[in-house]
């Protein structure tokens with residue numbers, strides 16, 4: 319499959335242009351053998367630095383790309399932290415294009431530095447464990463806080479299914495969960511649009527749903543015991559990433575469920591033992607959010623409650639040393655930007671949107687049958703924290719989700 323990205327950009331009925339930096343996405347067996355051909359088709363010429371880590375460099379079946387400069391970073395301890403990312407600049411040797419061969423972390427190393435140097439970069443994913451490859455979001459830890467900063471997207475993505483298909487199954491399952499989570503993120507986005515008038519785009523939502531449907535069909539095949547359809551699964555990841563690029567934000571791809579993954583990375587007090595890769599945490603987050611959203615829908619129409627800022631004492635208690643960052647993030651709380659009565663007025667529509675989300679049992683059952691993670695305890699979080707986890711995770715990011723809206727709603731409980 320070769321995705322010509324130009325068909326997703328251009329004037330849209332939502333009023334935006336959706337410019338895409340990614341010109342082409344290749345998802346095929348043996349794609350790396352034709353790497354130079356794809357590079358020249360996209361006009362990506364000039365001095366080339368290729369970035370690997372010790373794992374991706376030595377992957378079975380890896381075809382090493384012709385390079386003017388090759389850098390192999392030690393995989394052990396590699397993480398997306400600003401000073402670590404910036405420390406490799408001298409080694410890059412003034413490239414005109416950076417090619418990165420690896421997963422999300424290595425992708426951020428290329429993305430961040432290509433952004434600073436004002437040059438394009440090319441992504442060669444070695445896993446399909448998340449949807450960040452075609453995105454323009456850099457997830458980087460700055461002064462201890464996880465930040466998702468819009469930066470450049472790869473000009474070209476070359477996915478060789480010979481390599482992707484060799485990845486351990488738990489990584490594939492993590493990627494599945496990252497896409498199935500769009501049930502929650504798309505619901506959150508549409509609900510936010512209805513209540514606050516936040517920008518919404520049907521073209522983007524359709525592409526995100528297409529990713530979800532491709533993944534659903536692949537999962538159904540897997541559960542029937544068929545050979546994994548890596549082409550469909552990887553294409554679903556690429557579509558989802560493109561929605562982020564089209565929006566200039568992760569709005570379509572990341573809602574209340576993704577904040578559980580952020581929580582696991584930040585490790586506030588009582589979450590010190592939390593662990594799990596991105597999609598695994600997102601999967602558990604999706605089960606939690608599905609359960610809570612269906613529960614809210616069953617409670618009947620709520621009453622509006624006046625907005626109150628997050629209580630500083632509560633933030634300090636829940637976030638400890640991370641509290642100042644959380645307070646800053648919530649200084650202009652999105653909940654204060656519209657009348658909470660609006661949520662009550664469109665409650666019937668919200669209930670309908672929730673009815674389209676699979677039940678928590680169904681999502682958990684899918685992840686369980688794929689031998690993936692679906693419970694808090696699977697990602698090192700004590701089940702006793704369940705009643706407050708969505709309150710805590712919602713405070714991490716000032717994004718309008720139904721989970722956050724609960725602060726201005728009274729269900730008479």
Ligand SMILES: [Zn+2]
Nearest residue numbers: 330332519521
């Ligand atoms: Zn649009």
Ligand SMILES: [Zn+2]
Nearest residue numbers: 448449496600
């Ligand atoms: Zn994700």
